[in-house]
Amino acid sequence: xxxxxxxxxxxxxxxxxxxxxxxxxxxxxxxxxxxxxxxxxxxxxxxxxxxxxxxxxxxxxxxxxxxxxxxxxxxxxxxxxxxxxxxxxxxxxxxxxxxxxxxxxxxxxxxxxxxxxxxxxxxxxxxxxxxxxxxxxxxxxxxxxxxxxxxxxxxxxxxxxxxxxxxxxxxxxxxxxxxxxxxxxxxxxxxxxxxxxxxxxxxxxxxxxxxxxxxxxxxxxxxxxxxxxxxxxxxxxxxxxxxxxxxxxxxxxxxxxxxxxxxxxxxxxxxxxxxxxxxxxxxxxxxxxxxxxxxxxxxxxxxxxxxxxxxxxxxxxxxxxxxxxxxxxxxxxxxxxxxxxxxxxxxxxxxxxxxxxxxxxxxxxxxxxxxxxxxxxxxxxxxxxxxxxxxxxxxxxxxxxxxxxxxxxxxxxxxxxxxxxxxxxxxxxxxxxxxxxxxxxxxxxxxxxxxxxxxxxxxxxxxxxxxxxxxxxxxxxxxxxxxxxxxxxxxxxxxxxxxxxx
Numbered sequence: 001x002x003x004x005x006x007x008x009x010x011x012x013x014x015x016x017x018x019x020x021x022x023x024x025x026x027x028x029x030x031x032x033x034x035x036x037x038x039x040x041x042x043x044x045x046x047x048x049x050x051x052x053x054x055x056x057x058x059x060x061x062x063x064x065x066x067x068x069x070x071x072x073x074x075x076x077x078x079x080x081x082x083x084x085x086x087x088x089x090x091x092x093x094x095x096x097x098x099x100x101x102x103x104x105x106x107x108x109x110x111x112x113x114x115x116x117x118x119x120x121x122x123x124x125x126x127x128x129x130x131x132x133x134x135x136x137x138x139x140x141x142x143x144x145x146x147x148x149x150x151x152x153x154x155x156x157x158x159x160x161x162x163x164x165x166x167x168x169x170x171x172x173x174x175x176x177x178x179x180x181x182x183x184x185x186x187x188x189x190x191x192x193x194x195x196x197x198x199x200x201x202x203x204x205x206x207x208x209x210x211x212x213x214x215x216x217x218x219x220x221x222x223x224x225x226x227x228x229x230x231x232x233x234x235x236x237x238x239x240x241x242x243x244x245x246x247x248x249x250x251x252x253x254x255x256x257x258x259x260x261x262x263x264x265x266x267x268x269x270x271x272x273x274x275x276x277x278x279x280x281x282x283x284x285x286x287x288x289x290x291x292x293x294x295x296x297x298x299x300x301x302x303x304x305x306x307x308x309x310x311x312x313x314x315x316x317x318x319x320x321x322x323x324x325x326x327x328x329x330x331x332x333x334x335x336x337x338x339x340x341x342x343x344x345x346x347x348x349x350x351x352x353x354x355x356x357x358x359x360x361x362x363x364x365x366x367x368x369x370x371x372x373x374x375x376x377x378x379x380x381x382x383x384x385x386x387x388x389x390x391x392x393x394x395x396x397x398x399x400x401x402x403x404x405x406x407x408x409x410x411x412x413x414x415x416x417x418x419x420x421x422x423x424x425x426x427x428x429x430x431x432x433x434x435x436x437x438x439x440x441x442x443x444x445x446x447x448x449x450x451x452x453x454x455x456x457x458x459x460x461x462x463x464x465x466x467x468x469x470x471x472x473x474x475x476x477x478x479x480x481x482x483x484x485x486x487x488x489x490x491x492x493x494x495x496x497x498x499x500x501x502x
Contacts, residue, residue: 001117001157003186005221005242010355011324012375013213013240016316019221021117021159024053024084028221029237031228031312032056032086033305034247037079038065041250041298042305044081050302051309053083056245059111059119060090060102067110074115086118086161086245087111104145105152112156119158120189121149126167128195135167139176142191147183154184161189161223168196168204170211177215187221188212190241194226202232202341206239210348213240218354230259231338233311234318234327235345238352249308253300259307262334267300277306322360325374329367346373353379364440366427368450380428380440387432394419395468397430399456400475419472422463426453429462 001022009016017028032054033047044055057079062070070078075085089107104122111119123142126135142165150160162180166172173190180188190212196205213222221242227233228246236244252259256267260274267289273280279299288299318327332342345352356375364376371377396419422430427446436442446453460471 001159003159005186005219007219009319011319011322011357012238012352013355014237014315014319014324015240015242015355016319017221017242019084019243021084022157024117026054026084026243027316028242029233029312029315030054030243031308032243032245033249033308034058034245035079036247036250037062037070041253041301044079047305048081048083050305052305054086054243055079055081055083056086056088058090059087059107059114059116062087062114063102063110070114076115078114084118085116087114087116087120088245089120089122104149108149108153112153112158115157117159118161118187120161120163121146123163123165123191126165126192128192128199128201129167132169132172135165135169135172139164139166139172141165143176143179146180146185150183150185159187160185161187163225164188164190164212165192167192168208170207173208173211174215177212181216181220187223188216189223189225191225193224197227197229197232200335200337202235202335202337203344205232206235206341206344206348209236209239209241210351214351228308229264230261230307230311231263231331231335233308234315234324234331235338235341237315237319238324238328238345239348240355246308249304250297250301252304253297256296256300258300259304261307261311267296275303275307277303279303279306321362322357323362325371325376326365329371343370346370349373349375349378358383359439360443362443364444366444366446366451368447369452372427372451376440377427384428384431387435390467391420392418393468394470394472395430395463396421396472396474397456397459397463398423398433398475399459399473420468422459424454424456424459426451429454430459 002020004020006018007015008018014029019026019028031052033052034056035044035047037057038061047055066078075087076082079085090102102122107122122145124138126138129135142163146162154160162183162185164173164176164180166176177188190209193205193208196208209224216222222240223243223245224236224241226246227236227241227244228248233244252264257264258267258270267285270285273283273285273288279302283299288296291299314327315324318324328342328345332339353375356379358379366372366377398421421433423433423436424430425441425444426448427444428441431441456473460473463471
């Protein structure tokens with residue numbers, strides 16, 4: 001089957017991409033809602049009308065309950081869905097109920113026969129296990145089945161996803177991912193995050209995704225199993241996850257749990273519905289509780305789907321604007337465990353720099369010391385080291401409080417001849433005055449109470465370390481003689497002179 005993945009926009013390791021599968025197209029990041037092949041509450045056609053053009057279902061349940069119908073009609077006609085279908089091998093059932101009475105060949109043959117586009121090879125999820133020997137066994141079992149499946153069924157009209165197992169043991173995850181890539185898999189899926197997310201162990205989730213992503217080529221898409229929690233979407237996308245599947249929308253609904261951007265709430269404790277979706281805009285919290293079980297579950301499941309879709313779209317918009325880091329910080333403020341995960345993410349700056357653009361159209365926010373680790377700041381400091389060089393023996397360091405660029409002030413500014421002029425930035429330290437309009441110097445907005453900015457003494461010390469014998473520290477209005485700065489279009493009082501970044 002024809003398969004391609006094209007990256008269109010990036011920020012951190014997050015990307016907006018186009019996934020082409022057998023003539024069908026999906027924009028990523030995207031969520032595959034999991035549907036039950038026997039008792040699905042919301043029809044696939046309704047899911048498609050809500051904006052979900054890919055669905056996931058379980059081939060093992062179909063094999064057990066609707067085998068002949070699926071073989072006769074094909075999966076798309078049986079489910080009445082025209083989009084992209086992904087089938088799981090039954091690995092989650094292994095995690096919940098024990099081993100299945102099927103081998104890799106039976107699972108692969110059935111998935112190929114029913115006409116799914118994306119299929120997961122037979123795996124054994126590690127789950128939340130503290131035993132490395134057990135985790136190694138699940139990884140080796142899953143890897144063996146994946147390689148055998150690709151060898152025997154790789155030429156079928158189907159795209160195989162290679163499942164990465166190994167739980168929280170990063171060495172096993174890296175070995176699994178590398179082995180799958182070497183075997184020829186074009187699409188990788190990270191397994192066993194569900195129990196970790198259920199226990200709000202978000203830092204461990206970040207470690208799992210990071211270890212897997214580091215072992216993969218950048219151009220290979222990564223699927224994250226069971227990742228349907230509104231708190232984890234943004235940070236998972238930032239680490240390079242492109243697709244997700246989840247049944248959380250219906251599981252939470254059956255438990256009377258209402259998704260929000262800040263987490264999940266039990267409906268019996270709610271007085272209001274803080275949402276404007278088609279469900280919440282037509283009812284109240286009290287009326288929702290008064291519905292019978294079927295209607296209440298349907299309404300909650302529909303609402304939860306809209307929240308998950310909103311999270312995915314928010315990630316796309318943040319990538320497009322170059323503000324994915326800001327979205328992650330907003331999410332991190334909603335729960336202490338997620339804040340811990342953001343701190344751990346900040347320690348992965350080196351890998352996050354790969355997809356971060358050097359120029360952006362939006363301002364750059366520095367709220368506190370954690371934002372000093374954001375890739376844009378680190379990249380700017382690294383680039384600044386290569387750009388600054390000494391032309392003379394004397395440097396002037398301008399230390400004004402105003403963030404207004406020199407060239408935009410009303411009065412003419414002059415500087416002495418035969419000196420190099422720098423301006424002190426509280427985040428970046430001294431930088432050549434010629435870079436005032438270069439991103440992100442005049443575009444950075446910092447909370448002066450949230451960070452201890454670079455002082456004039458520290459700025460002067462940095463300049464002396466570059467070889468300047470004399471550093472003159474002045475306020476930016478203290479110049480009296482010397483070369484006049486040229487007046488040009490940057491002095492106009494109208495809209496910002498900064499040109500959009502390419």
